[in-house]
Amino acid sequence: MKLYSSPRSPYVRKVWVAAHELGLADRLELIEATPRNIIEVVGRHNPLGQIPTLVLGDGTAIYDSPVVCDYLDTLHDGPPLIPRDGPMRWQALKLQAIADAMLDQAIAVYTDAGRPAEQRNEAMLDRRRTRLKRCLSSLEDDTASLDGALTIGQIAVACALGYLDFRLGRDFWRPEQPNLAAWFDRFAERPSMRATQHPGPG
Amino acid sequence: MKLFYAAASPFVRMVWVTALELGIADRIERIDSGTTPMEANAALAEANPVAKLPTLVTDDGDALYDSRVICEYLIVEAGNETMLPAKGREHWSALRLLALVNGILDAAVLRRYEAAMRPEEKQWEVWDEGQRLKVVRALDELEREADQLGDGATLGAIAVACALGYLDFRFGHENWREGRPKLAAWHDDWAKRPSMTATVPAG
Numbered sequence: 264m265k266l267y268s269s270p271r272s273p274y275v276r277k278v279w280v281a282a283h284e285l286g287l288a289d290r291l292e293l294i295e296a297t298p299r300n301i302i303e304v305v306g307r308h309n310p311l312g313q314i315p316t317l318v319l320g321d322g323t324a325i326y327d328s329p330v331v332c333d334y335l336d337t338l339h340d341g342p343p344l345i346p347r348d349g350p351m352r353w354q355a356l357k358l359q360a361i362a363d364a365m366l367d368q369a370i371a372v373y374t375d376a377g378r379p380a381e382q383r384n385e386a387m388l389d390r391r392r393t394r395l396k397r398c399l400s401s402l403e404d405d406t407a408s409l410d411g412a413l414t415i416g417q418i419a420v421a422c423a424l425g426y427l428d429f430r431l432g433r434d435f436w437r438p439e440q441p442n443l444a445a446w447f448d449r450f451a452e453r454p455s456m457r458a459t460q461h462p463g464p465g
Numbered sequence: 466m467k468l469f470y471a472a473a474s475p476f477v478r479m480v481w482v483t484a485l486e487l488g489i490a491d492r493i494e495r496i497d498s499g500t501t502p503m504e505a506n507a508a509l510a511e512a513n514p515v516a517k518l519p520t521l522v523t524d525d526g527d528a529l530y531d532s533r534v535i536c537e538y539l540i541v542e543a544g545n546e547t548m549l550p551a552k553g554r555e556h557w558s559a560l561r562l563l564a565l566v567n568g569i570l571d572a573a574v575l576r577r578y579e580a581a582m583r584p585e586e587k588q589w590e591v592w593d594e595g596q597r598l599k600v601v602r603a604l605d606e607l608e609r610e611a612d613q614l615g616d617g618a619t620l621g622a623i624a625v626a627c628a629l630g631y632l633d634f635r636f637g638h639e640n641w642r643e644g645r646p647k648l649a650a651w652h653d654d655w656a657k658r659p660s661m662t663a664t665v666p667a668g
Contacts, residue, residue, distance in 0.1 A: 306602065310565070310599075310602035310603045310605065310606040311564075311565065311568035311569075311572075311599055311602070311603055312599065312602070313568065323554070323557065324561065325557055325560075325561060326561060326564050327564040327567070327568070329533075330557070330560045330561065330563075330564050333560065334557060337552075348541070350525075350527070353523075353527060353529055353534070353538060354527075356529075356534045356537075357527075357528070357529060357530065357534065360515070360530050360531045360534055361514065361515060363531075364515040364517065364531070365515075384582070386582075387578075387582060394514075394515065394516060397510060397514045397515075397516065398514045398515060400514070401514035
């Protein structure tokens with residue numbers, strides 16, 4: 264299987280962490296896409312030109328990141344990362360939805376910072392930061408929801424927090440969310456997280 | 466169940482059409498929650514920190530989101546076995562279609578926000594063109610696959626129909642039908658379903 268990827272994409276990291284946790288990492292061939300070549304390289308398989316996109320041996324393309332994780336979860340016999348049914352399933356998928364929504368906001372905030380100042384919309388940026396902080400604070404208020412058996416929910420939240428450290432800086436969220444930061448620091452010790460760290464700033 | 470709802474949101478429409486097609490819409494109370502990117506609805510933010518529509522509150526009081534998760538939950542609740550194939554190639558094909566539609570709508574909704582909320586001199590034309598092309602390429606893919614969309618109420622078909630309906634609603638001047646005759650014919654036919662005519666976007 265080929266996984267179109269970038270070491271800077273938190274959505275790719277989520278898939279890659281899941282693959283490590285499921286013992287599937289060595290079955291994925293990583294093909295790096297850059298902002299310059301992504302349409303050409305990934306667009307053949309996924310018209311949205313988004314990473315991660317997984318391409319199977321028979322050419323079938325699978326995206327976006329929740330679907331790729333779902334697919335990987337069917338390729339092993341261990342405990343599922345996405346519980347198959349019941350309240351645990353909805354809890355895991357909800358955490359993933361929060362984490363992915365945090366990333367949507369964080370990426371927009373980071374991207375907007377790269378726009379010329381006169382093209383930034385501070386009001387919109389404020390809304391995005393507010394939304395991001397509301398998500399962080401709901402996680403801080405309920406870190407118990409991050410305990411228990413490993414699910415895609417925890418992986419997604421960890422990758423979102425790792426991305427905040429990477430792009431918006433540790434001070435963006437850690438001072439106001441000490442319990443979440445402690446949880447993250449423990450989670451980040453997992454070999455799957457250590458093997459998939461974002462590169463240095465850049 | 467309660468659904469935070471807005472008649473203009475294509476993601477909400479997807480959920481509501483799904484509920485209508487499943488025959489469980491009468492079990493869901495709709496809470497009108499018009500929201501803008503600049504102003505979150507307080508009750509919605511309380512239930513869902515992301516503060517995005519749609520959000521479903523189950524009979525157990527759990528809040529669920531996003532639209533794909535809600536649709537899946539409703540399908541399980543209704544005990545339906547055909548709307549989303551359970552496994553195999555058809556399963557992954559349906560999920561890929563949903564992701565494609567999500568990509569179209571994310572780009573289209575963002576473009577609309579930018580156009581509506583950003584002062585004109587701050588609109589970023591290069592950015593807008595990038596989002597527009599993403600939609601164009603995804604629509605071209607849907608045109609290639611139009612024969613496979615079928616006339617039944619699968620989740621993939623619901624999603625595609627709601628996305629195209631949103632483009633008609635907000636980007637009618639860009640006329641997605643041009644050069645995509647098969648997709649246009651499919652949509653015009655599918656959109657005659659009662660679930661679609663009852664949910665035409667407004668606002």
